[in-house]
Amino acid sequence: MDVTMYILCCLLILTGRNIVSSTSEDAESLGNLTALGERKLSDQVRMILDHYKQADPVGIPGAPISDPMPIPDMKHSFTYATMNFKSAHVHGLSRFRIQHIKSDLAAMQLSVGLRIEKLEVLGNYTMSSWFSRSNGPFNVTLSNVYIEGFAKLEVERGGQLQAQNIDMDILFQDIAMNFENLGFLGSLFQGIINSVGTFLFDSIKPFILTEVNTNIRGDVNKHIRALPQTFPNSISPLDMALAEGRRHVREMGYDPYHLPDYNYTAGIFRIDLTHSWASGMSSFYRVGNVSVTMEDNIVYVGVHVGTQRLEGRTLWEVNVGGLVSQAGSAIFTVEYIHAKTEVSQPMDTRKRPILKDLDFKVGNIQVRMDGAGTLDYVIEFVVNVLPNLLRYQIVNAVEGPIKTRVQDIMDSIDVEELIEQKLPDLDKVKL
Structure with missing residues (x-):
């Protein structure tokens, strides 16, 4: 456990x-x-x-x-x-x-x-x-x-x-x-x-x-005392749990995370992205407090976590009408991503959880292009300048759809059944 x-x-x-x-x-x-x-x-x-x-x-x-x-x-x-x-x-x-x-x-x-x-x-x-x-x-x-x-x-x-x-x-x-x-x-x-x-x-x-x-x-x-797990007194048990979570992410092969190949076609133009990966997914840490409160028989869980520097790379190819093609690579970095969220769950587990709040903060974004010749500088300028100028507007625009999607997922979760599935793990703790 x-x-x-x-x-x-x-x-x-x-x-x-x-x-x-x-x-x-x-x-x-x-x-x-x-x-x-x-x-x-x-x-x-x-x-x-x-x-x-x-x-x-x-x-x-x-x-x-x-x-x-x-x-x-x-x-x-x-x-x-x-x-x-x-x-x-x-x-x-x-x-x-x-x-x-x-x-x-x-x-x-x-x-x-x-x-x-x-x-x-x-x-x-x-x-x-x-x-x-x-x-x-x-x-x-x-x-x-x-x-x-x-x-x-x-x-x-x-x-x-x-x-x-x-x-x-x-x-x-x-x-x-x-x-x-x-x-x-x-x-x-x-x-x-x-x-x-x-x-x-x-x-x-x-x-x-x-x-x-x-x-x-x-x-x-x-x-x-019946719990066999011991903890160092130099780090809180919660931060130790996060450290174990980072190790688990790496062991599961999510850092670096290999993205599926992607292609997009518009008229005679076709763009292919292959061999894409991103690293730094296991660098998450606690930014603020992690709190669990209960009021009026409702449990509220607040989490504020963030990642350190994220890096990624992809190979791209642009094809025009099957006659002309250009290939190259792109490297991107994101300074950090912070996520602050609050979820509520009634103690009556027959009811579904509710996403009360979701807030993202994204650090500076940088992209380096190679393979497009002079267009490399144009693409780099567009990608590096516009997203950073409009970073807060972009984040605010995507928060709504993400929150809606997360709530849809929560609505599909049978909390009572999920808890029942996890309860046997608790019995491994011999009290």
């Missing part, structure tokens, strides 16, 4: 574990399947993609965080009373909707934003003062909860990818509380009761974040 596949696997593992556990309905429908990380990668992908075929997907099937999550017993002393909280659990961690996922593949960084309509802390309390005591169940409800997380993969000395600390934070907009059986103490210590909700949230927040960080990071690293 090539480097690109390993990077995608790592991002898949990291993404799946930066998001908390599945809903109880998902767990039941999956027949109490094991946690996401304990399954084959192909099964993980199928579960997630099937989940996103719903109109309003909530949560992610299978992850190493429990819902409800138990929290430790707590005790807090106020001015006139002491409160103990026992057998408390946080409910609703799995009922999230993904606001966004943003990744920087070059830096191997990932940020996640989740929205939860309601989190509930349910448990039992005891409130004691010097003259009275009450106890019973309590309920603290947090509304419009927002969870944000940031994770990063780094290459360690041994060349193994390693997930670093996962930084997370939890914010909420509103809070409501209900303490049963307070009786007289409820009205007497109303100020205390009003501050209990914030105290509980501030107390359980570090526990939740530590639990998530420890479990997810440990689970991610356990599976990353």
Whole structure:
């Protein structure tokens, strides 16, 4: 399996574990399947993609965080009373909707934003003062909860990818509380009761974040260590994947790339181009960032790549009426070609991808002719001057047809079937 596949696997593992556990309905429908990380990668992908075929997907099937999550017993002393909280659990961690996922593949960084309509802390309390005591169940409800997380993969000395600390934070907009059986103490210590909700949230927040960080990071690293691929720490895994891609292009015989012979006839004139080739196709590199983001259940992939100097050569022959012919050669160079594109793909893979943007930049073009005598200079002048003067207009003119053609190709792609064909390759990674 090539480097690109390993990077995608790592991002898949990291993404799946930066998001908390599945809903109880998902767990039941999956027949109490094991946690996401304990399954084959192909099964993980199928579960997630099937989940996103719903109109309003909530949560992610299978992850190493429990819902409800138990929290430790707590005790807090106020001015006139002491409160103990026992057998408390946080409910609703799995009922999230993904606001966004943003990744920087070059830096191997990932940020996640989740929205939860309601989190509930349910448990039992005891409130004691010097003259009275009450106890019973309590309920603290947090509304419009927002969870944000940031994770990063780094290459360690041994060349193994390693997930670093996962930084997370939890914010909420509103809070409501209900303490049963307070009786007289409820009205007497109303100020205390009003501050209990914030105290509980501030107390359980570090526990939740530590639990998530420890479990997810440990689970991610356990599976990353199962990958046999190692990486140098002097180059990012993405750039290493591009380097392998360049080698693959050369091994496949695409650099130099031999073009098919071409002929064109107009009246008594016939032009033949033979033995044509172009080199430099494997010189592509990353110009800008390669990003993968997800918003509103749509994945956006942005790529900005370019080539270095391209060179080519062809043999030409012009025939006039079969009586007069002239042959020669032409050498051309293109300083560079840059391509910036963005493609969107709904998480519902039954839908087709869409080419959102396509932008080309072409460097200086030079052509050297040989064989046409004096006409060599005329042809060179026309070819070398006009395309460079009108380079931007020409590029803008061809971008539209190219974009239309690329979109036609995308419309013919069955994404669901294509993914299914590639899934067996993921299972070669033994987790």
